[in-house]
Amino acid sequence: MSDERLQNHWDGRVLSRYTSYLGLHPYDYPRCEWYWNAHAATLTRVGRHIHEDLNVPGREDSLLHGLRLDELERAGVLVRADVDEVAEIVRETREAVECAPLVFRVFTTTGCNASCPYCYERGIAVQYMDDTTADAVARYCIAAFKSRGSKNPVYIEWFGGEPLMNTDAISRICEALHDAHVPFRSFIFTNGMLIDKVPLTTLRELWNTDGLQVTFDGAAEEYEAAKGVPQGTFERVLSNVEHALKADLRVVLRINYDGDTGRTIRLVDILAVRFRNASIKARLRIDVVPLYGSDKEIPAETMHAVLDVYDYLISLEVADISQVYSLGPRRYGCFMASCGGHTIMPDGSLINCSHLAKAEQRVGDVFHPGQVDSARDAFIRRDFPSKCLECCLLPICRGGCRAAELGLWEGHQCHPYKNVLRRVLLKMTQFDECCNSDIIGS
Ligand code: SF4
Numbered sequence: 001m002s003d004e005r006l007q008n009h010w011d012g013r014v015l016s017r018y019t020s021y022l023g024l025h026p027y028d029y030p031r032c033e034w035y036w037n038a039h040a041a042t043l044t045r046v047g048r049h050i051h052e053d054l055n056v057p058g059r060e061d062s063l064l065h066g067l068r069l070d071e072l073e074r075a076g077v078l079v080r081a082d083v084d085e086v087a088e089i090v091r092e093t094r095e096a097v098e099c100a101p102l103v104f105r106v107f108t109t110t111g112c113n114a115s116c117p118y119c120y121e122r123g124i125a126v127q128y129m130d131d132t133t134a135d136a137v138a139r140y141c142i143a144a145f146k147s148r149g150s151k152n153p154v155y156i157e158w159f160g161g162e163p164l165m166n167t168d169a170i171s172r173i174c175e176a177l178h179d180a181h182v183p184f185r186s187f188i189f190t191n192g193m194l195i196d197k198v199p200l201t202t203l204r205e206l207w208n209t210d211g212l213q214v215t216f217d218g219a220a221e222e223y224e225a226a227k228g229v230p231q232g233t234f235e236r237v238l239s240n241v242e243h244a245l246k247a248d249l250r251v252v253l254r255i256n257y258d259g260d261t262g263r264t265i266r267l268v269d270i271l272a273v274r275f276r277n278a279s280i281k282a283r284l285r286i287d288v289v290p291l292y293g294s295d296k297e298i299p300a301e302t303m304h305a306v307l308d309v310y311d312y313l314i315s316l317e318v319a320d321i322s323q324v325y326s327l328g329p330r331r332y333g334c335f336m337a338s339c340g341g342h343t344i345m346p347d348g349s350l351i352n353c354s355h356l357a358k359a360e361q362r363v364g365d366v367f368h369p370g371q372v373d374s375a376r377d378a379f380i381r382r383d384f385p386s387k388c389l390e391c392c393l394l395p396i397c398r399g400g401c402r403a404a405e406l407g408l409w410e411g412h413q414c415h416p417y418k419n420v421l422r423r424v425l426l427k428m429t430q431f432d433e434c435c436n437s438d439i440i441g442s
């Protein structure tokens, strides 16, 4: 224990380095002080005297002893002084990275029927997965499943390009997985234009589809202009989304936010009217995502604007406050930087992640599964840069985007809420399930 920690301890316990003081909540009654612990993911209310004691170690009339200390330790506010919390997180992350669930992100094609200006696949040759490669992909997935010796289903993400421009490859891989009795679920990242071309039985019973994500950049003509697609496409995509929701699939509508709040709100208003049916809302989620930029952190101003849009969605009852304002701890960061993550290109090449799809960034191929380049091992998250080791969000973020950290991709590395943390936490205090229900020392 360091001298400083020795001086500031109560019966062998110290304030956790991941405990943040939030202050008095303006609407809280009875008045009490709020603390948040990122590692335990707890919001805790303490009475005024306990708060004072936490800030003045060694007070003679301190209430911090016995059961009070136990309560504060259970809430994560205090930890045992001999625990090295950072080392614990590094160890937890390394373990979680080694046994992370199997996720295969499969590009069925790099071709697309839209031309979004921000697409990071610009300049990448258009390829479609052929039957020979689809068979090799299936063998690769089956072998990975068997080598795990686990019965947990594998997860497949159909990706592109527009993955539904090559449904033959999807069906061929799924048939092989069914034949080999490999349990699997799948999810489709699509622009939504071709969903109606896939029979519902295929989606549900052959592809084992749980859900899909459809991206929007605006409404009607604004959407069509941004994507470079014919008039009427916006309406067609909305109908396709309804079709998927009626088939009991989960749908994530992703709104790319580029700073034009007016355009985003016009879109939100249309989506809210269209999907106001309660049973449909249960399967629908709307995500508002800032377009990536070269800053390692999303500027606070941008995230405040995004949260303003979310608050509007919540007021229209098409977003759930507990999903938007959520900061649950994670065992590891991006799954593509874990041993369970596999990203496969249409020609069977393996890459470290979908944003690193240039020919020179390939690390192996599904035809030679044992021969993976050392660049793959270097990409796996087993350590953190010093800025993460010092960061109060480490238990939540676990190092963020690995490609951005390594300078391989110009995107945001940090957790999106890093620069709006106080706003998010104060909002979280307004709904009960994430708070310790009792006030300690009231
Ligand atoms: S870009 Fe970053 S967050 Fe996205 S898959 Fe790659 S490493 Fe993960």
Ligand code: SF4
Pocket: 387, 388, 389, 391, 392, 393, 394, 397, 398, 399, 400, 401, 413, 414, 415, 418
């Ligand atoms: S990536 Fe950023 S937010 Fe995440 S742990 Fe590192 S410094 Fe913190």
